[in-house]
Amino acid sequence: MLDDFPFYLCLVIVILLLIMLSRKIKVAYPVLLVLAGLGISFIPGLPTLHIESELIFILFLPPLLYDAAWHISWKELWHWRRIIGSFAFLVVFFTALAVALIVNYFIPGFTLALGFLLGAIVSPPDAVSVGAILKFVKVPKRLSYVLEGESLLNDASSLIIFRFALIAVATGSFVWHQAALSFVWMLAGGIGIGLIIGYMFMKTHKYLPTDTNTDIALSLLTPYMMYIAAEAVHSSGVLAVVSGGLLLSNYRLRYLSSSSRLGGLNVWDSLSFVLNGLVFMIIGLDLPQITAGLERVSIAGAIGYGLLVTGVLIVGRILSAFAAVLVTLVARNFITVADSRNPGFKLPFLIGWSGMRGVVSLASALSIPVYLANGAAFPQRNLILFITFIVILTTLLLQGLTLPYLIRKLNLTDPDEVAPDEEVYNDIRKQLNQHALLYLNSNCCEQVSRQPMLQQMALKWQNNDQLADGLLMTEESKSVYRDVLNLQRKWLINKNKEDVNIDEEIIRRHLLYLDLEEEKLQFI
Known part of the structure; x- marks a missing residue:
């Protein structure tokens, strides 16, 4: 070798x-x-x-399936x-x-x-x-x-x-009733084992004192554990990885920090x-x-x-x-x-x-x-x-x-496209800005009056502009901004559930932007 x-x-x-x-x-x-x-x-x-x-x-198969389930x-x-x-x-x-x-x-x-x-x-x-x-x-x-x-x-x-x-x-023989029972077990057992192991890893991420490196290492172990456990009891390892991956992907905001999500995205890519x-x-x-x-x-x-x-x-x-x-x-x-x-x-x-x-x-x-x-x-x-x-x-x-x-x-036309993706993206950004501005005006008037950075943020959201660099944020400003980011994430998730016409990929682009904004708070 x-x-x-x-x-x-x-x-x-x-x-x-x-x-x-x-x-x-x-x-x-x-x-x-x-x-x-x-x-x-x-x-x-x-x-x-x-x-x-x-x-x-x-x-090869478990991580490739897991990555596909994570992105779908x-x-x-x-x-x-x-x-x-x-x-x-x-x-x-x-x-x-x-x-x-x-x-x-x-x-x-x-x-x-x-x-x-x-x-x-x-x-x-x-x-x-x-x-x-x-x-x-x-x-x-x-x-x-x-x-x-x-x-x-x-x-x-x-x-x-x-x-x-x-x-x-x-x-040289094939017993149909045994095959039918085995088929049901492979489906139900594979899906069940994937969901159980996915839930266990989700709780591990959430309640144990993990950091970004630990979270990424656990995510690399997860598909192998699902696949091996399912195959060990003669159920479908593929379905275990897919079902567990879908579960963890769907609830990623609940148990992973923004640093872990960004770091894991780069490692898995x-x-x-x-x-x-x-x-x-x-x-x-x-x-x-x-x-x-x-x-x-x-x-x-x-x-x-x-x-x-x-x-x-x-x-x-x-x-x-x-x-x-x-x-x-x-x-x-x-x-x-x-x-x-x-x-x-x-x-x-x-x-x-x-x-x-x-x-x-x-x-x-x-x-x-x-x-x-x-x-x-x-x-x-x-x-x-x-x-x-x-x-x-x-x-x-x-x-x-x-x-x-x-x-x-x-030359196919897209029957599901209600508007160009960039237009939908910008429209959601405006709604996010309005939602954030409403939160500041309703809950943080005193902090805004004391903090120049929060004033600039409010002006940014009012004008639908990007946040300018150059001003240092105090811990009070960072705390308020984190609350706003979490509020925006919840709004995006609800928006994705309620509006069937919105492409989830656009929602994920916004969520990625919010993660990047939260990550920047460590350096400003």
Whole structure:
């Protein structure tokens, strides 16, 4: 390991350079990283990278899921819960079923159980790839919300199907009532364990004498504790991390100080940046390990099978997107839906086309055991690995490179945009200023009369200006200002709950500004 350390160090440097290049040429960095890893894997004399699936599941998956749950809007997740739930669970199941039927018919030696196993592996789209692409183009908010929400849950549903299919292949039988009970436990147990551990960590942050460094360290431990605890009792570690992450994110203002929130934001952004870069480079570097196991099937034949499965996934997802729209249009006659308007063909087509596969598919394929319990080799393991690699590579290149072009070409309008984001942001700032000024005039008249800094603050809020630098704040002024900041936070949270048309991202921008203002009090 120590002998290969310079290689891994150079690998990290290459990843950083490629990510900077991707921003320069406006190409999603997962695409460049996979291609670079693929190219590096052909260089002779380099160390062979042997990837353990447990390394990806334990080391990479929990923090990446936790970070995604931390950033997503619970309000929007709940608002679009039906479409997100259908894609995260129903579409994943029907995708796995379609793959199982197709490979059982076209690939010699593939049973339905093996087909379901492969379908479970390749069914969940990768959130990181989609997120990286959407940064370069403007899309309707509902598209990003649906894709982000789906990505949080589809990994759990695909891994549940994967476990059941693995049991069916290993034992040669499948007991439906046992599977149903196990499925319920994986869902309920995973969510419950995540919420319990999240609540315990929340109370630890709140009542123990922690500081910023301790809070950040605890936040790094949290996803691993959730994942390991859930997996130890055979429930869903993915759902545990997602549910616990959503709980802690939703109540972050109650148990974390502004310093901890700002510090944690920087640490988690850097950690996710490095982990995402590594996993996509690993996908490309893993090609020699995958192709080495192909014996009975030619490379050309295996590539053909991979392209066949890719085609099933792309067509199936597009059809599912249009089917979801059709179901919504019918359901609006009987129940209240998030949006009863007909979205046309553009939006569902883009949802269907945003189906790049990534790290979870690779990790699932690698976690297939080499041997069965009776000592026999696991059937078709190497071919499943190769097909998974082809699916990841093809969807990243085909859909990843064309999705930005399609978004610009279709020229989608945002039906949820009541006004430009900056206009909404400035309007909320004016309301915040008025709320703060009312508080000062009603509760702090005496302090304002004595403190020049408070007078300047009142003038700032009255004129909707930024606070000028140069005046030192007394402890009395700081105390009043902290009270005002807390009042503004509460107002923003209530505003977010009461106004369904406001994008939560705008609210979070204001909350971040208030945290920065509170942090500045340490230095003025």
